[in-house]
Amino acid sequence: MRKIILFGRSGCGKTTLTQALRGQDIVYHKTQYINHYDAVIDTPGEYAENRSLGSALAIYSYEADVVGLLLSAIEPYSIFPPNIAPCVNREVVGIVTQIDRSDANANQAEYWLKLAGCKTIFRVSSYTREGIGKVLNHLREDGDNVCWDDNGTLSN
Template sequence: MKKIILMGRSECGKTTLTQALKGDVIHYHKTQYINHYDVVIDTPGEYAENAALAKALALYTYEADVVGLLLSATEPYSLYPPCVTACCNRPVIGIVTQIDHEGGNPERAHNWLALAGCNPIFHVSSYTGEGIWQILNYLREPGDVLSWESEEEAERPRTVLSDKYGAL
């Protein structure tokens, strides 16, 4: 699997998404420092919210294959400026979290991530599991076998399908 670093504001769902990607039980845990897991780097939201700490995020991207910018569907604004992904030397994907929140607006968050330059953009709910397999499929490398398939299925050629957002 490709290694992904998750970045975003405090409480946008980075740690919860990390737990969902690992198949763990979802529980609240405040991230206080950079956490390295097998294929996920979880970062504190304060690093994205504070210019003095943001430099650390730039350094940690060198340890990842993919950068994931998270934006909650409940956010009233976006931290990310237009075309910010152009200054990254890794593929940058967008992840709209909390899509099942009753006060959320996933389309607005999707548009902000598209404006920032993220491609593709995934819509996820860590609690229902919606969108999680699409991220895992994106991070998959040849020969990786995901938990829901057998080794024979992993070796078959794949047909790429897209949903209305252009992501699997």
């Protein structure tokens, strides 16, 4: 399975998505430092929000095969500048989180991710697990003998 690193502002759902991708129960946990897991690298939102810490994300992106730019469907604005994706020498995907919220505007978040240069965009809810399987299947490599349905449940 390819490894993905998750970038996004604080509160956009990176750690919650990490837990969902790993099949864990969702438990609030403030990410204080970069966490390496089997197929996910979870980063603190402050690294994406502060220019002085942003270079750490560039360095850690070399540890991953895929860069995931996360935007919550309830964001009032995007922290990602237009056309940032081509600056990375890894595949960059967009992930719209919190699509299950009543105040969600997933179309707006997806539009901002397209402006950032993401060609592949996933809409997910870590709580309902909608779209989790699509992300997992995207990370599959040739020879991986597992497949997930849309909700991240193993299927044959």
